[in-house]
Amino acid sequence: MPPQHKLYWVFHYLLLAAFMAFAMFPLFWLLKVSITPNDLLYSEGVRLWPSRITFEHYASVVKHTRFLLFFRNSLMVSSATAVLATLVAGAAGYGFSRFHFRGKFFIVGLMLITQMFPLVMIVAPIFRLLSPLGLTNSLSGLVIVYTAFNVPFASFLMQSFFDAIPPDLEEAALIDGANRFTALCKIIVPLTLPGLAATIGFVFTAAWSELLFALMLNSSADVSTFPVGLLAFVSKFSVDFGQMMAAGVLALVPVCGFFLFIQRYLVQGLTAGAVKG
Amino acid sequence: MASSGRRIEPYLYTLPSVLLIAAIMLVPLVIGLSYAFRDITLLDPMSGDFVGLDHFREVYADASFWNALKNTVTWTGASVVLQFSLGLVLALLLARPFKGRAPVQLLVFLPWAVPSFLSALNWAWLFNPVVGPLPYWFKAAGLMKTPDNLLSDPQHALWGPIIANVWWGIPFFAITLLAALQSIPKDIYEAAAIDGAGSIARFRRITLPLLAPTMVIAILLRTVWIANFADLIFVMTRGGPADSTQILSSYIFTVAFQRLDFGYASALAAVLLALLLLYACALVGLRQALAARN
Numbered sequence: 001m002p003p004q005h006k007l008y009w010v011f012h013y014l015l016l017a018a019f020m021a022f023a024m025f026p027l028f029w030l031l032k033v034s035i036t037p038n039d040l041l042y043s044e045g046v047r048l049w050p051s052r053i054t055f056e057h058y059a060s061v062v063k064h065t066r067f068l069l070f071f072r073n074s075l076m077v078s079s080a081t082a083v084l085a086t087l088v089a090g091a092a093g094y095g096f097s098r099f100h101f102r103g104k105f106f107i108v109g110l111m112l113i114t115q116m117f118p119l120v121m122i123v124a125p126i127f128r129l130l131s132p133l134g135l136t137n138s139l140s141g142l143v144i145v146y147t148a149f150n151v152p153f154a155s156f157l158m159q160s161f162f163d164a165i166p167p168d169l170e171e172a173a174l175i176d177g178a179n180r181f182t183a184l185c186k187i188i189v190p191l192t193l194p195g196l197a198a199t200i201g202f203v204f205t206a207a208w209s210e211l212l213f214a215l216m217l218n219s220s221a222d223v224s225t226f227p228v229g230l231l232a233f234v235s236k237f238s239v240d241f242g243q244m245m246a247a248g249v250l251a252l253v254p255v256c257g258f259f260l261f262i263q264r265y266l267v268q269g270l271t272a273g274a275v276k277g
Numbered sequence: 278m279a280s281s282g283r284r285i286e287p288y289l290y291t292l293p294s295v296l297l298i299a300a301i302m303l304v305p306l307v308i309g310l311s312y313a314f315r316d317i318t319l320l321d322p323m324s325g326d327f328v329g330l331d332h333f334r335e336v337y338a339d340a341s342f343w344n345a346l347k348n349t350v351t352w353t354g355a356s357v358v359l360q361f362s363l364g365l366v367l368a369l370l371l372a373r374p375f376k377g378r379a380p381v382q383l384l385v386f387l388p389w390a391v392p393s394f395l396s397a398l399n400w401a402w403l404f405n406p407v408v409g410p411l412p413y414w415f416k417a418a419g420l421m422k423t424p425d426n427l428l429s430d431p432q433h434a435l436w437g438p439i440i441a442n443v444w445w446g447i448p449f450f451a452i453t454l455l456a457a458l459q460s461i462p463k464d465i466y467e468a469a470a471i472d473g474a475g476s477i478a479r480f481r482r483i484t485l486p487l488l489a490p491t492m493v494i495a496i497l498l499r500t501v502w503i504a505n506f507a508d509l510i511f512v513m514t515r516g517g518p519a520d521s522t523q524i525l526s527s528y529i530f531t532v533a534f535q536r537l538d539f540g541y542a543s544a545l546a547a548v549l550l551a552l553l554l555l556y557a558c559a560l561v562g563l564r565q566a567l568a569a570r571n
Contacts (some may be wrong), residue, residue: 009375016370016381019363019447023385026444030399033408046410088293095290104287107295114302115498116553117309118505118526121546124312124319124539125305148301151294153498180286209392211508227394241402248395259390260383 027252034058034245041242057246066221067247070229074208075254077139077225081146082204086158086196089151093158094184098167111152119149123216136217142225145213150203157202161195162188201262208255226251312543319537332544342545344520345528349549351435352442352524353504359443361496364450371451372458389448397512400441404428428514431521438509438522446503450495457491458484493564500560501553525549 033041034057036050044050061067096104126145127136135141165188173183189196211227218224224232230247313333316326336342371382388396404427406412412424428437461484469479507527510516516523516531523531525545533542 012370012373012375015366016385019367019370019385020381022444023388023447026396026399026403027387027391029403029409030395033402042407046406046408046413048410088297091290092294095287099287099290101284101287104291107291110295110303111298112557113554114298114306116501116505116557117306117550118507118529118546120507120526120530120533121309121543121550122302122305123533125308126301128308129300129305144297145301148297151298155294205390209394211392211394227392230398231394241408244398245402248398251395252391255390255392256387259387 030245030248030252033241034249036242038240038242057242058250061243061247061250065229065243065247066224067226067229067250069222070224070226071250071254073139073223074226074251077142077146078204078207080139080143081150081207082200084143085147085150085154085203086199088147089154089199090158090196092151092155093160094162094188096155096159097162111155114149114152119212123212126213127217130217137220137223138218139223141217142214142223145217146203146207146210149210150206154199154203157199158192158195161192161198165191197262201258204258205255309543310547312540313547315540317538317540317543319539328540332541333548335541336544336548341520341523341528342525342548345523345525348435348522349504349524349526352439352510353500355436355439356442356446356503357496357500359439360446360499361450361492363443364447365454367447367451368454368458371455386448386452388445389452391445393445393506393508394512396441396445397438397509400437400444400509401428401513404437429518431518434514434518435522438513441509441513442503442506445509446499449499453491453495454488457488461487489567490564493560493567497557497560500556504549504553 032049035053035055036044037052037054037056040050040052095101096108130136130141130145135144169187169191170180170183173187174180178186209227210225211231214225214228215231218228221229221232230244230251314327314329316328316331367385371378371385391399403409403411406424406426412421412426415421415427416424428434465483466479469483474482504524505526507524507530510522510524510527511530514522516527526549529542529545529549532538532545
């Protein structure tokens with residue numbers, strides 16, 4: 001069907017509407033449960049909108065739990081991880097993109113293998129390695145671990161962005177007497193900003209969601225992240241779905257805000273590189 | 278000086294990531310693999326002996342392992358196929374400029390930003406007939422006789438986490454494929470249209486071949502991630518009812534942290550790693566063959 005055809009566009013918008021409904025409905029339900037008063041939670045459980053709404057769940061989450069602390073912890077860990085992993089992966093991606101060197105194939109292979117094993121397998125060894133260094137029960141420990149987990153994928157992503165920028169640009173700067181590092185900072189980095197934003201976004205989201213290591217490496221509530229706090233909530237107040245969903249909605253706020261901020265770079269950035277292997 | 282500097286330079290760029298990955302992932306991986314040949318049970322001071330291949334013999338005879346392997350194939354296969362095909366359709370829809378594309382794009386990509394444990398809790402809630410609407414919709418659609426919880430039906434429970442996973446993972450494919458689509462030069466399509474190629478022919482002859490490399494790499498990474506991804510299953514069903522949703526990675530988790538048998542868990546993980554490596558080699562080989570044909 002040619003794109004200018006009216007019928008095509010009807011079909012196009014119908015399909016998109018179906019996708020939007022599928023994407024949004026669970027989030028709508030999360031919001032709905034979080035504002036349903038407790039006494040209506042079960043009696044009106046399957047109604048699309050409760051007959052009364054309340055914000056008491058939000059109030060009690062903020063007032064009576066340590067969610068603000070968990071929130072702050074998660075924000076710190078995720079931002080630090082996003083910045084650190086993007087820097088490290090940016091350097092590696094640049095190296096992969098611009099140089100042919102002995103051992104490159106080997107390094108890429110090692111990075112691919114790190115994507116293949118269940119992380120459960122390395123929980124105990126990592127704990128034993130980090131514990132004597134004082135990096136368990138600490139936010140820095142989590143940042144280091146998350147950075148390592150995210151660097152392989154982020155490096156491949158960054159490499160594809162650098163591949164899309166013609167090398168002539170920095171060659172010209174090199175001839176003018178700049179060294180390669182200056183050329184990288186002054187010329188290449190500004191061009192790859194969308195790519196950097198996309199990478200930061202991927203890493204931030206991944207770190208924000210991580211549960212297993214946050215749970216296993218940190219046992220003290222002072223250094224718990226949001227997912228761990230939410231999980232503790234489930235077992236402690238297993239009946240209080242309203243509060244849990246309210247906490248969940250709150251957990252979504254920063255990550256959605258962040259997503260809003262980077263999403264236009266996301267496709268734009270990936271388009272420049274068109275992830276290739 | 279200049280030439281030796283140039284030789285060292287690439288290593289300076291890659292060194293931080295290599296050191297970090299080696300220290301945090303590869304060394305623990307080797308230690309973890311070594312557990313597979315030892316009798317390591319947490320909180321048991323008598324354990325630690327070298328047991329050779331005993332754990333692997335045990336794996337071979339373990340009915341739970343074969344059940345989990347079968348479920349892993351269903352879980353990974355169904356999730357990847359559905360995420361990929363729906364993601365491709367979504368990418369094709371978004372690739373064409375239309376009014377309101379930016380907000381639509383934001384909304385359909387939003388599930389990607391939801392932490393996985395939160396999607397799991399939320400979907401478990403949606404499937405619950407006491408508080409969720411889905412069982413009634415399934416009944417109205419004729420999929421169920423009575424509005425029951427999908428997650429407690431041993432026959433079909435695995436589809437609960439699969440649906441949640443598809444919901445969560447469509448944006449990944451849509452974003453990557455959309456990016457690849459937009460990097461295909463427009464003039465190729467125009468030239469083909471002038472030559473009289475219809476839209477289906479253009480899709481088959483231009484879009485698919487040019488997307489193929491991105492598709493293969495995205496599918497490869499996704500398959501491996503999903504096969505290892507136990508969060509949704511663990512939160513939604515804990516592998517139940519009656520092990521009907523137990524996949525290998527959730528089984529490994531159970532063996533390690535409930536039975537505290539790290540030796541056996543590592544042996545299971547080593548088997549999963551070997552299977553995924555085989556799969557990756559097969560897919561990379563396929564990609565090479567495709568590239569050679571074009």
